[in-house]
Amino acid sequence: MEHIAHDETSFVRPAEVGEMELYHAKTWLGKYVFSQDAKTIAIQYAATAIAIGMVALVLSWFMRLQLAWPNTFTFIDPAYYLQAVTMHGMIMVVYLLTALFLGGFGNYLIPLMVGARDMVFPWLNMISFWVYFTAVLLLAASFFVGGGSTGAGWTLYPPQAILPGTPGSEAGILLMLASLAVFIIGFTMGGLNYVVTILQARTRGMTLMRMPLTVWGIFVATVLALFAFPALFVSAIMMSLDVLLGTSFFMPAIMTMGSEAEHVGGNPLLFQHLFWFFGHPEVYIVALPAFGIVSDLISIHARKNIFGYRMMVWAIVIIGALSFVVWAHHMYVSGMNPYFGFFFATTTLIIAVPTALKVYNWVLTLWQGNIHLTIPMLFSIAFLLFFINGGMTGLFLGNATVSMPLSDTLFVVAHFHMVMAVAPVMVVCGAIYHWYPKITGRWYHEGMARFHFWVTFVGSYLVFLPMHYLGIMGVPRRYFEITGTTFLPDSAQNVNASITIAALVVGVAQIVFLYNLIVSAFNGKKAPGNPWNATSLEWQTETTPPGHGNFGKELPCVYRWAYDYSVPGVEDDFIPQNVPPRNAQAEGAQ
């Protein structure tokens, strides 16, 4: 148990460098708009991400309306449907989840949790947000250009993405590619900042193996993103060149609209390899912060140390590393050399081992805990259900043979929504409720929060569980409608209708969520500084919400890991990380 060191002298070295100098804004604009305070930037990131995410949510309603009651809503034509599919996917994955976990939670929590005054490059951090904001504007602009936004599917596969016959093949796709490139530039600024802050600005005593798992999850996810996004960046550049200059990176000799196109020699599979070299780590860019955060939520609200902390850290690192060698499991039926299937099926199933271990450790943290069914804990339990379900169906799709009848069907859509949409969103909600008192200094409305939880939890399950079975029946994804087949029973349409009803209800519940967040920030009950009796540093700040510079005159000094809950012999059921051993009543017992 050495890692949970309580020996003050050997683990808390004197500071080697002086405190960083903070930039103090002089103007209102500098303080609230072009702020260099990571906490303000975090809120800007989160608000922007959630705002564009709401657009994507509404797009999903349009899709669902068409699928449930085909051709009833005449503004949804086949082209519009594909545009909705594409923009929903891209916004949710990149502009909402990635930005929210790294730009939002990363910015807010990293400096506070590692005991830093701010990110190490505050100015770069500010620019990073505004570049991201520009990317969102470019993306939103594509709704309004001639031909509309791209309808190529969020995977943007060429040649289709840039040829007539696909919606938005004129301006829409170019705006999408430009927006992605800009997003990646902005992310790289932020991401380098997060990594350097974690590696260089931890306070005294905060060894890597004492960091809360939230920081570990965000840290490894950011490293993944820094390696993975360049692959998407070059594909965006190359595809733009294929459109603008007529190069043929991804374009072989083809016909389009009845005549020969002026391309020759390119390879569409090259794009797919590049895309998924980014795209698979992207799954973990979203999942790892969720893993980290949910570990802390479960531990805090079960009043118990996270079970197997070291294994949890190594599992995060190993999953992150393995996520770079599994990408072609998205391509079993893509026409790549099918012998790749042996390799990628094996690596993919291997990744299930550390992932399963994480699940066991979450569950074992509940075992013999003291479980408080608070809102964050409820969302954590919901996360477990969705993640276990989605993880299990991943074993179908990761195994080349098993995946073949299921690939390109709604089974895939149901799987990835379970595992990388609903599961992380459960964590997002839980995390927002968990840190809300710290961020705003006020309580959210408990009743509305419970309503939001139950509707979202049960409703989302009713949306995505039956969807697997539509896929098993053979309903393909990205189909505007499915009539006219001989193998689908008419009852498939009833499944579609019930899914839509559940999805609309879940969607409306999110409005209650946002209302609660906004209104409670002004009218909520005042919250204490450490309402959950948590140990990590962000709860030990002098003021709530934490002021500029996060901590008081002196930075906290860390003496223990973040999971000293219910330590035997100590009266309180938690010991904050910055409490020296001699002050804890545990001294004798240890």
Add this chain to the structure above:
Amino acid sequence: MFAAIVLLVLVLGTVVFHFLSPWYFTPIASNWSSMDDTVTLTFVVTGLGFVLCNAFIAYCVIKFRNKEGRRAKYEPESVKMETWLTGLTTVGIAAMLAPGLLIWKDVVTPPDDAMQLEVLARQWNWSYRLPGEDGQLGAVAVSHTSEENPLGIDPSDPFGQDDVIVYDPVMHLKVDQPVTFLLRSTDVLHNFTVPQFRVKMDFVPGQVTYIWAEPKEPGSYDLLCEELCGVGHYAMRGRVIVDTEESYAAWLADQPTFAETQAELSTDLVAGQAGYAVCSSCHGVNAEGNKAMHAPRLAGMDSEYMKRQLRHFKRGVRGTHEDDTWGRTMAPMAMMLGDAAAINNVVSYIDTLSGQPEFDGNANTGLAAAVERYEPSASGDPSKSQALYESTCAQCHGELGQGVWTVNAPALTGLEDWYLASQIKNFRDGIRGRHADDLYGLQMGLVANTMTDDQAIEDMVAYISTLENPQQPVTLAQQN
């Protein structure tokens, strides 16, 4: 407590739904039952894991929920337990992976006795090619592709001459005969999926991909594209018919070779004129049509389209629906055309006709009468349908309504508005295009579904009548 109960209900509900709901795989019709077995095995292993994990969570929530005086146990880790759990998981995963890899080896290795069948996928239709007696497919290239040579076969390659061409979305296979599907696309990514065969594979332009299967059950199966390929993706339907040996041979004998399709290109206009005599009684001497008899003007109609429709009328693919009064009138007429050459001749003759009605030899009277006769009947508002036309219809029929041959979409300009409106309604209402072999008709029907009320169709026809196709002379109505 409540949370634990809800969790248990959801988990139990999942299990009950799995076993009791009617929604599962469509019955298999190929040799890949081993693939279904791996799915079942995976369901068993993961299902157990799913139920056990969640049940344990529910148990913990009930047993260890906060109560007065409760305190959690401090237990940082247990290497022994974690090692055991990791080991068990590894065994479970290996049990699923091993059979998966073994069967994957079969998937990637077609048997030696598999016959070769090329499938050509193109936005948004299917065609096929079989090697002829030489057992070898001829060379192909995008640069050889044209309306006369739609599969792009190299005319100078002797291996290509006897290739059997199936320029239709319906393909026949022989039962118990393994087939290697060679997948070729000339535009974008597509995918070859017959749900009952289980296997599927994408088409990638610029290369030929493959997948193999052995059909085990005679029958008729849907062929779907499952890789997004543009606006028409969902309507890109084909059909695979698994025949017994005898009916397969009979079908095959009817299919032309590449050399034959090229020979058909020369036509006999005299024979065509003779053949047209019977048509003229309704469609008019100059193919100008006769609205009163519901006979559309044929002059200016797309020739490949006319040939296909004549074949469909002859084979009962069109003109058999009981509500299709005028189609049923046409069907016996088409029967009078003996073979492909006769159809070809008549259509070539129609192509030479002016479409001008004959009236007393006085050109002015004739034109005036014609204008009166073709007074636009549509009472639609073109501005209401423009968006739908441009986003959807134009993808196949072209922005100017000129038609796009690779999509097999006929020109719309030059068609009379009353005829257009009646056919769109027929497509939408399932009166036309719902025969199992009429996949283009199904495609049009799916798209026509987007125009739910008749006014939308009137609007659409009104918009189409404003289109000016540079490849076609202006219609009579527009001359006014």
